[in-house]
Amino acid sequence: MILKKLTLQPQGLEVMLPAGSRLTDLEYEIQQRVIPFGCRSGACGSCVVEVVEGGTAALGEPDLDELDFLEDLGKSGGNHRLACQCRLLDSATLRVAE
Numbered sequence: 001m002i003l004k005k006l007t008l009q010p011q012g013l014e015v016m017l018p019a020g021s022r023l024t025d026l027e028y029e030i031q032q033r034v035i036p037f038g039c040r041s042g043a044c045g046s047c048v049v050e051v052v053e054g055g056t057a058a059l060g061e062p063d064l065d066e067l068d069f070l071e072d073l074g075k076s077g078g079n080h081r082l083a084c085q086c087r088l089l090d091s092a093t094l095r096v097a098e
């Protein structure tokens with residue numbers, strides 16, 4: 001199994017997850033609620049994260065629904081993602097809103 005590193009700021013938490021894991025799997029892996037997931041379907045905006053390192057190579061391309069919703073939230077421009085819609089394809093660093 002290939003593992004990839006997910007780093008979460010500001011906690012400084014580093015977690016190794018199997019490549020391709022959904023970020024929603026995170027809390028099952030570490031038994032902590034670090035990213036405040038709500039709907040888990042890209043509809044509520046509670047899981048918005050800022051991408052510090054990794055980008056689409058690490059998290060996959062956002063689909064049009066995600067891009068539209070990020071724009072509605074004022075978070076368009078490429079640095080933000082809905083964590084519930086991302087898979088960890090390569091190592092990434094994300095900043096969770098406080």
Ligand code: FES
Pocket residue numbers: 036037038039040041042043044045046047048082083084085
């Ligand atoms: S958990 Fe609702 S948009 Fe991600």
